Amino acid sequence: MISKGSASECFVYITLPGQVSAVTAGKFVLTRNARDDALGRFIYGRSYMENRQALEIDPVELKLSTRTYETARLNGVFGALRDAGPDYWGRLVIERHVGKVQLGEMDYLLESPDDRAGALGFGLSNVPPAPLRKFNKTLDLEKLQTLADALVKDDLPNDPDAPQVQDLLLLETSMGGARPKAVVQDDDALWVAKFNRADDRWNNTRVEHAMLRLARECGIKTAESRIETIGSRDVLLIKRFDREKAAGGYTRSRMVSGLTILRADESVTMQTRWSYVILVEELRRIVAEPKRDARELFRRMCFNALISNIDDHPRNHAVIAKEKDWKLSPAFDLTPSPVVAQERRDLAMDCGDMGRYANAKNILSQHARFLLEKDEAGKIVNDMQKQVAGTWYDTLRTCSVSEKDAETIRGAFVYPGFSI
Numbered sequence: 001m002i003s004k005g006s007a008s009e010c011f012v013y014i015t016l017p018g019q020v021s022a023v024t025a026g027k028f029v030l031t032r033n034a035r036d037d038a039l040g041r042f043i044y045g046r047s048y049m050e051n052r053q054a055l056e057i058d059p060v061e062l063k064l065s066t067r068t069y070e071t072a073r074l075n076g077v078f079g080a081l082r083d084a085g086p087d088y089w090g091r092l093v094i095e096r097h098v099g100k101v102q103l104g105e106m107d108y109l110l111e112s113p114d115d116r117a118g119a120l121g122f123g124l125s126n127v128p129p130a131p132l133r134k135f136n137k138t139l140d141l142e143k144l145q146t147l148a149d150a151l152v153k154d155d156l157p158n159d160p161d162a163p164q165v166q167d168l169l170l171l172e173t174s175m176g177g178a179r180p181k182a183v184v185q186d187d188d189a190l191w192v193a194k195f196n197r198a199d200d201r202w203n204n205t206r207v208e209h210a211m212l213r214l215a216r217e218c219g220i221k222t223a224e225s226r227i228e229t230i231g232s233r234d235v236l237l238i239k240r241f242d243r244e245k246a247a248g249g250y251t252r253s254r255m256v257s258g259l260t261i262l263r264a265d266e267s268v269t270m271q272t273r274w275s276y277v278i279l280v281e282e283l284r285r286i287v288a289e290p291k292r293d294a295r296e297l298f299r300r301m302c303f304n305a306l307i308s309n310i311d312d313h314p315r316n317h318a319v320i321a322k323e324k325d326w327k328l329s330p331a332f333d334l335t336p337s338p339v340v341a342q343e344r345r346d347l348a349m350d351c352g353d354m355g356r357y358a359n360a361k362n363i364l365s366q367h368a369r370f371l372l373e374k375d376e377a378g379k380i381v382n383d384m385q386k387q388v389a390g391t392w393y394d395t396l397r398t399c400s401v402s403e404k405d406a407e408t409i410r411g412a413f414v415y416p417g418f419s420i
Contacts, residue, residue, distance in 0.1 A: 008106045012042070012081065013121035013128040016053050017323045020249030022121050022128040024048060025057060030076045030106050038076030038105070042069045057081075057120065058256045059286045059319075059326055060263065073270075075105045079260030084120040086112045087315070089181060096156060115183045115190070118242055118255035118320075131249050135185035138237070141193060142230045148180035148195045179204070184237070189245055191237040193228075202405040204335070205236035210399035211307060211334040212238075214392060218384045220299050222331045227400070241330050242320055251322075255329065258317030261286065266313075274314055275350035276301045277366045284371075288325035291371045295380075296328055298363075298370040301351050302381055305358035306388040307336040308412040313348040336412035343417040360385070360419055389414045 009029040013022035026044040033039070042062060048054050049066060056064040058080035061071065074082050085108050086094060094111045095103065103111070109122045114131060123129060136144060150156050180195040196205050205227065212222045224239040242253040259265065261282045264273040280297050284290040297317075304312040311333065318329040339345050345358045352362035360381050367377035392413045396406045 008104070010106060010110055010122045010124055011126050011128075012057070013123065014055075014057065014254075015119045015121075015131075015252040016055060017321075018246075018251060020246055020251060021131055022119075023051065024126055024128060025054075025120075028078075028081060028109075028122075030104075032076075038072060040071045040076035040078055040081075042078055042081075043067075055254070055321075055324060057254070058260060060256065060261055060282070073263075074265050077105045077109070079263070080118075080256050081109065081120065081122075083255065083257045083260055083315075083318075084112075084116050084118050084122075085109045086116075089179065092151065096151060099158075119252040120254075135190060136182055138184050138186050138191070138193075138228060140184065141228060141235050144182045144184070144193065145195050145230060145233055145235065148182070149198065152180060152197055152199075183240075190240045190243045190250065192240060194236040194238065196234060202408050203234060203401060205234045206399055206401045207396070207405065207409065208333075208335055209236050210396045210401055211309075211336060212331070213399060214307070214388065214395045215300075215303055215331055215334055217391060217395065218299065218303055218387050220303060220331050221296065222334070238332065244322075254321040254326075256319050256326075258314035261317075261319065262314055264314060266315075274348060276347075277350060277352070277369050279314070279317065279349070280369050283319070283328065286319060286326050288327060293328040294369075294371045298367070298372060298377065299380060299384065300331055301347070302363055302384050303334070303388070304347055305345075305351070305360075305363060305418060306384060306414055307334065307392075308339055308345055308358070308415060309335055310337050310339065310346065310348060311335055336409050338409045338411035339415070340411075341417070342415060345415055345417060359417060385414060385418070 009027060012025050012028050014025040015022045024045055025048050026042055029041045031039050044064065044066065054064060056062060061078050062069055062080055069078065071078050090112060091108060094108060098111065110124070114121060115135065121128060180197065182193045184191050184193045194205055194208070196203060209225050209227055212225050215222050223241055226237050228235045228237055242255050243250045258279055262273045262279055264270040276297065280294050283297060284294055287293045316333040319326045320329045321327070346356035347358050348356070350356050351358065352365035354362040354365070364374070364377050364381060367374055370377070393406055397403070
């Protein structure tokens with residue numbers, strides 16, 4: 001861990017459009033003073049700035065420039081770098097793998113694997129390592145599920161050198177979130193495998209798969225998904241939209257989370273910036289097609305309210321750039337929650353004049369920010385409400401969600417207070 005008054009640094013690599021190997025973009029330095037305050041600095045390398053193909057790491061904090069960037073947020077880690085690092089599940093894997101060593105933010109970046117989200121990488125050499133070309137196969141899902149179960153139950157040896165602990169790296173640490181997951185490969189693509197937990201109240205993998213399908217039926221662009229059944233266990237495979245198979249490896253898309261776009265973090269004091277209204281304003285400044293993406297974000301906000309997705313926090317929204325231009329990524333992590341309250345439910349982010357209130361009137365209150373006329377916005381809300389109310393059950397059952405599970409989450413869909 002970084003000690004008080006010392007410095008730690010690493011090189012930041014980026015895979016540019018159309019390439020399968022990374023180049024060095026710049027250097028990240030993290031310091032802590034005697035008061036334990038963190039300060040991060042980043043500067044693009046001279047050779048990178050001279051590269052005609054060079055692109056910005058992100059369109060918010062680290063635009064292409066010769067200046068030295070500084071931040072004290074996120075323990076001194078720039079948002080785009082944090083987006084490329086491990087989230088809760090990935091940190092848990094790393095912590096169990098390294099044992100009792102106390103880790104700092106730089107350690108998590110350096111310990112995270114090459115299959116991290118987006119186009120960035122980190123290392124101690126100014127020359128990027130060769131890209132990872134071998135991944136877990138879909139044939140390994142049973143072993144990965146067993147490892148995930150053991151980690152969730154804290155049923156692993158305490159010895160970091162034990163074979164089972166060493167195998168934890170098979171779970172990888174890319175892509176955010178708290179649910180057990182791993183990256184796997186089939187003949188055509190890379191997928192994020194998401195596993196059920198023994199303490200789940202319903203079959204989360206099948207329900208999430210069904211929600212992605214229901215969202216598409218509502219006109220929303222979502223990540224591609226499918227279900228693999230291993231023995232009696234279901235695994236959700238979500239195709240990675242930041243990777244594309246190419247000769248010699250995978251091309252990578254740059255990717256930045258909504259949290260970074262909002263210049264916010266996950267602390268209570270910064271949650272005042274957790275807002276769809278602010279997000280769409282920032283989004284319109286970044287993306288190549290503001291009208292298209294603003295309307296798409298409006299649909300997702302409405303859909304989250306209609307399925308009571310109270311986990312729609314900013315890290316579950318993102319922009320990607322396959323080439324130079326940025327655009328809203330496909331929707332992902334759509335999960336219903338059968339909250340007991342019938343009159344009022346809240347989203348994780350503000351969605352209108354009445355804050356986080358997941359209500360049609362509130363959602364429509366800031367329609368102009370989403371570049372929608374009042375009548376257009378009203379039609380979208382009405383059409384989506386009818387679609388969700390009329391098809392949620394059939395969609396769940398078509399995706400082989402059990403009748404028991406469908407009844408358990410029935411209360412999540414178009415709750416009475418949505419239309420008050």
